[in-house]
Amino acid sequence: MVAETWSKQVQTGSLNFDDQGVDLKRRRGRALEQFEQHGFPGRKHEEWRYTPLSRLAAGPCAPLLERSQEIAFCPDLPVDMLAKVVIVNGEFRADLSDLSRLPSAIRVQSLAQLRHSDPDQLASLLDLYWTQDSHPFYDLSDALLDDGVHIEVVEEGAKIDAPIHILHVLDGQARSGSAHVTGLIQLAAGAQLQLIEEIRSAGEVLGNLRWGIGLDPRSILKRVRAFRPECSSIFHGTRVIQQQDSRFEDLFCSSGAELIRNELHVSHEGTGCHCDLMGAYAGCGKDHLDHHTTIDHKVEDCTSNEIYRGVLSGQARGVFSGMIHVHQDAQRTDAKQSNDTILLSEGAEADTRPRLEIYADDVKCTHGATIGELDEDAIFYLRSRGVSPDEARKILVRAFTSEVFHGLEDRQLSDFIADEIQQSINPDGTNHE
Amino acid sequence: MSGKKENSMLEIHGLCASVEGTEILRGIDLEVKAGEVHAIMGPNGSGKSTLANVLAGREEYLVDAGTVQYNGIDLLELSADERACEGIFLAFQYPVSIPGISNAYFLRSALNAIRRYRDESEIDAVDFLELVRSRMDLVGMDEKLLHRAVNDGFSGGEKKRNEILQMAVLDPNLAILDETDSGLDIDALRIVAEGVNKLRKKERAIIVVTHYQRLLDYIVPDHVHVLSEGKIVRSGDKSLALELEKEGYSWIQADDARAGNNA
Numbered sequence: 230m231v232a233e234t235w236s237k238q239v240q241t242g243s244l245n246f247d248d249q250g251v252d253l254k255r256r257r258g259r260a261l262e263q264f265e266q267h268g269f270p271g272r273k274h275e276e277w278r279y280t281p282l283s284r285l286a287a288g289p290c291a292p293l294l295e296r297s298q299e300i301a302f303c304p305d306l307p308v309d310m311l312a313k314v315v316i317v318n319g320e321f322r323a324d325l326s327d328l329s330r331l332p333s334a335i336r337v338q339s340l341a342q343l344r345h346s347d348p349d350q351l352a353s354l355l356d357l358y359w360t361q362d363s364h365p366f367y368d369l370s371d372a373l374l375d376d377g378v379h380i381e382v383v384e385e386g387a388k389i390d391a392p393i394h395i396l397h398v399l400d401g402q403a404r405s406g407s408a409h410v411t412g413l414i415q416l417a418a419g420a421q422l423q424l425i426e427e428i429r430s431a432g433e434v435l436g437n438l439r440w441g442i443g444l445d446p447r448s449i450l451k452r453v454r455a456f457r458p459e460c461s462s463i464f465h466g467t468r469v470i471q472q473q474d475s476r477f478e479d480l481f482c483s484s485g486a487e488l489i490r491n492e493l494h495v496s497h498e499g500t501g502c503h504c505d506l507m508g509a510y511a512g513c514g515k516d517h518l519d520h521h522t523t524i525d526h527k528v529e530d531c532t533s534n535e536i537y538r539g540v541l542s543g544q545a546r547g548v549f550s551g552m553i554h555v556h557q558d559a560q561r562t563d564a565k566q567s568n569d570t571i572l573l574s575e576g577a578e579a580d581t582r583p584r585l586e587i588y589a590d591d592v593k594c595t596h597g598a599t600i601g602e603l604d605e606d607a608i609f610y611l612r613s614r615g616v617s618p619d620e621a622r623k624i625l626v627r628a629f630t631s632e633v634f635h636g637l638e639d640r641q642l643s644d645f646i647a648d649e650i651q652q653s654i655n656p657d658g659t660n661h662e
Numbered sequence: 663m664s665g666k667k668e669n670s671m672l673e674i675h676g677l678c679a680s681v682e683g684t685e686i687l688r689g690i691d692l693e694v695k696a697g698e699v700h701a702i703m704g705p706n707g708s709g710k711s712t713l714a715n716v717l718a719g720r721e722e723y724l725v726d727a728g729t730v731q732y733n734g735i736d737l738l739e740l741s742a743d744e745r746a747c748e749g750i751f752l753a754f755q756y757p758v759s760i761p762g763i764s765n766a767y768f769l770r771s772a773l774n775a776i777r778r779y780r781d782e783s784e785i786d787a788v789d790f791l792e793l794v795r796s797r798m799d800l801v802g803m804d805e806k807l808l809h810r811a812v813n814d815g816f817s818g819g820e821k822k823r824n825e826i827l828q829m830a831v832l833d834p835n836l837a838i839l840d841e842t843d844s845g846l847d848i849d850a851l852r853i854v855a856e857g858v859n860k861l862r863k864k865e866r867a868i869i870v871v872t873h874y875q876r877l878l879d880y881i882v883p884d885h886v887h888v889l890s891e892g893k894i895v896r897s898g899d900k901s902l903a904l905e906l907e908k909e910g911y912s913w914i915q916a917d918d919a920r921a922g923n924n925a
């Protein structure tokens with residue numbers, strides 16, 4: 230059952246949409262039904278056991294965030310960008326975005342535009358990524374489907390060097406609420422694209438963001454997610470479908486959020502695919518940082534490399550649940566996974582669950598998890614060189630997490646991320662404020 | 663203040679220290695003046711590294727008694743990082759490796775921490791690199807090591823050179839070199855020792871802990887002390903080191919025993 234506030238909001242919200250396509254209507258209807266029935270799952274639900282949704286379920290963020298307001302902040306990354314997509318409170322803002330330098334090989338439009346112009350195509354894309362099994366956040370996204378962004382590299386072999394910056398602004402200063410954003414990305418064969426996604430928020434908000442990504446043969450998508458949403462709740466879900474010899478390189482960096490749930494599902498449908506799933510996260514106070522990844526190795530000769538590293542202070546909690554599913558035909562799969570956590574305080578807690586399901590016999594799978602503390606000898610070494618204990622701990626946290634984004638070619642960007650993470654660490658392990 | 667006091671940089675009196683309940687230093691007296699080089703020798707386990715670590719401010723070592731004055735201030739009141747900022751430097755017997763942080767980042771953080779402490783402005787990346795390069799020549803270190811993670815995968819000799827590079831960049835008043843010679847091959851020993859010699863100056867004091875006369879052929883000490891069972895049992899000039907090299911420590915310990923019996 231779902232709390233009344235949510236039920237009312239989602240129902241009225243959902244009924245507001247005057248969809249043209251029957252398939253889209255069907256999706257909306259089914260999602261609404263499912264959400265009505267199941268709402269936010271409690272701790273008894275295996276997939277949600279460690280994720281505290283009760284505060285969210287109580288409803289302060291149930292109303293949709295207000296649209297069409299002036300925004301107080303719109304930060305820039307210290308990186309050269311090809312284009313900028315700004316989504317404010319769930320709405321694609323053409324006035325704040327900059328698409329003027331996009332080459333013809335790439336098309337970017339708002340999801341609302343696609344919803345009006347070709348609802349059937351939208352519905353079939355959604356069907357591709359989200360099967361509509363009951364899922365509270367995907368159901369909300371479907372029931373309240375409105376806007377977002379649709380990015381297509383249409384020209385085969387197009388290499389787009391500079392990244393596209395996607396900025397979500399969630400402004401709940403005037404009134405708390407939620408925003409639901411759907412993004413779709415399609416890369417033509419041999420195409421290459423880089424994305425940097427950022428979330429900034431103020432006030433109490435729920436950002437419910439999801440991406441469906443399709444990678445045609447030999448295409449390469451590099452994505453960096455740099456999240457510092459402060460005191461909000463974020464659900465961020467990604468479904469990736471990879472065709473033959475394609476690459477997906479994902480780097481997830483987050484610091485400081487009341488609740489983040491990062492769900493990532495990568496499916497290797499063609500041979501010779503590779504994915505890098507990297508994550509670095511830092512939590513303090515009562516932050517909850519939750520990572521659920523699944524890699525489906527369906528066919529032979531695919532590889533995956535996953536490293537998630539977290540640093541937790543205060544009473545922060547980190548969860549990592551990583552599933553590697555090697556199907557029967559996926560011979561010669563090579564899958565690596567590790568999750569390492571450093572706890573800076575007694576109150577901090579980490580749960581890590583590597584899960585391997587292997588049905589093929591000729592595979593290499595390695596996984597490991599560690600939970601530890603900062604090396605006291607290294608702290609003394611730094612202090613003996615004049616560095617204060619707090620700074621020494623920050624430097625060691627930087628050292629620990631930076632291995633995750635070692636591969637980033639853009640030094641400015643990797644320094645920026647390292648700084649962000651270092652900033653959000655409370656070196657003495659206590660809470661902020 | 664007496665004239666004598668003005669001259670001595672470090673004055674240790676009756677220093678006793680223990681670790682995990684075990685007494686290790688049992689009454690050390692030592693005076694070091696600016697410009698001097700002191701060598702501390704002594705058998706394994708006699709407490710040389712403990713003394714070095716106590717001076718550097720390692721908290722596991724508890725000071726049970728005694729005083730340490732450094733340039734007229736009570737050194738024992740300062741934390742490890744404050745001591746470093748006040749100009750004390752310890753070259754570790756076993757340098758620590760830190761994966762994930764480059765040598766350059768480490769050293770710049772240290773230098774800037776010290777500069778901030780002294781109300782000086784922070785050094786920028788360009789000036790820093792210039793400074794480090796000039797100091798790397800001094801210890802014959804390959805620039806590649808600057809961009810590798812701190813001591814991570816360094817050979818024994820590279821680690822020791824790295825310690826001296828840090829000393830050369832951080833420019834301390836009092837440097838304590840704990841077995842900087844161990845692990846160095848013959849050529850490296852000469853290069854590092856020559857580097858240290860170039861860092862000798864009249865405002866700076868150096869304490870070298872070593873087992874071998876060979877190092878002292880290069881870095882000629884003004885005073886040599888023998889530490890045994892937590893006490894300085896002999897002090898002399900550089901000839902004491904030569905005697906030890908020939909005779910080992912047994913004659914001192916035997917001497918001690920006799921002295922003890924006579925008392």
Ligand SMILES: Nc1ncnc2c1ncn2[C@@H]1O[C@H](COP(=O)(O)OP(=O)(O)OP(=O)(O)O)[C@@H](O)[C@H]1O
Pocket residue numbers: 681682686704705706707708709710711712713722755
């Ligand atoms: N952290 C510690 N915990 C327990 N015992 C310690 C610790 N540090 C030193 N000791 C003990 O104190 C004694 C003195 O050690 P120290 O390292 O000072 O000797 P040293 O003179 O430097 O020896 P070496 O020549 O082998 O380097 C040894 O018996 C050692 O085992």
Ligand SMILES: [Mg+2]
Pocket residue numbers: 710711712755840841
């Ligand atoms: Mg020693």
